[in-house]
Amino acid sequence: MLENLWRSFDFQQFGSAFIVLFAVIDIIGSIPIILNLKQAGREVNANKATLISFALLLIFFYAGDLVLKLFHVDIESFAVAGAIVIFLMALEMLLDVVIFKNQGPIKEATLVPLVFPLLAGPGAFTALLSLRAEFAPLNILLALFFNMLWVYFVVKVTSIIQRFLGVGGIYIIRKFFGIILIAISVRLFTANITQLLAHLNALQH
Numbered sequence: 001m002l003e004n005l006w007r008s009f010d011f012q013q014f015g016s017a018f019i020v021l022f023a024v025i026d027i028i029g030s031i032p033i034i035l036n037l038k039q040a041g042r043e044v045n046a047n048k049a050t051l052i053s054f055a056l057l058l059i060f061f062y063a064g065d066l067v068l069k070l071f072h073v074d075i076e077s078f079a080v081a082g083a084i085v086i087f088l089m090a091l092e093m094l095l096d097v098v099i100f101k102n103q104g105p106i107k108e109a110t111l112v113p114l115v116f117p118l119l120a121g122p123g124a125f126t127a128l129l130s131l132r133a134e135f136a137p138l139n140i141l142l143a144l145f146f147n148m149l150w151v152y153f154v155v156k157v158t159s160i161i162q163r164f165l166g167v168g169g170i171y172i173i174r175k176f177f178g179i180i181l182i183a184i185s186v187r188l189f190t191a192n193i194t195q196l197l198a199h200l201n202a203l204q205h
Helices: 002-007 009-026 030-041 045-071 075-095 110-119 122-132 138-158 158-204
Strands: none
Touching: 009 122, 009 138, 030 075, 030 110, 030 138, 030 158, 045 075, 045 110, 045 122, 045 138, 075 110, 075 122, 075 158, 122 138, 122 158, 138 158
16 A cells, blocks of 8 residues: 555655745745744744644645535635735734734744744645645645645744844844735735635626
8 A cells, every 4th residue: 555655656746746835835934924923022832833734734635625615615715814814914014013912821923823824824725725636645745744844944943043133134024024925915815806706706697
């Protein structure tokens, strides 16, 4: 059985899936957000963030369609909601305001916004569903696993990056990536809102 499974491995498929997930998860682009959260005194746990993200993405890979149908939510609506959350996070970075207030007893940012929507968000979920239709499952799962190792490493060394850049460097990068995040959220929103409206229009007719 393992031999048959390994026969489905294709390096080209693995490479393509890795690049797609690497671009969508974009942990490098999330560094300013992680630093911003740490500066605000909110804990970010690399182990927990990696494991929970990996588990959520695995679950969605095998049962994504079923989970969304269970709550009567389509992937386009899910992506639009994620785009709005990313947009609000970008506003925090650009305007130096606090939108996501942590009023609970645990001052931690591992689950929100790091795990969702940054790591295991609508972009990654959509990418997994698209890849599943094109590539063998083994190649996608291996690509996801190695992306999660990269995520763990980057989140773990953000403190070193913080010391290297200094306060001024982090401030400039936070503003720059705030604009980038707005662009990503707008692209994610427009790409899915058109499909959502077309779907709703088709249902009406």
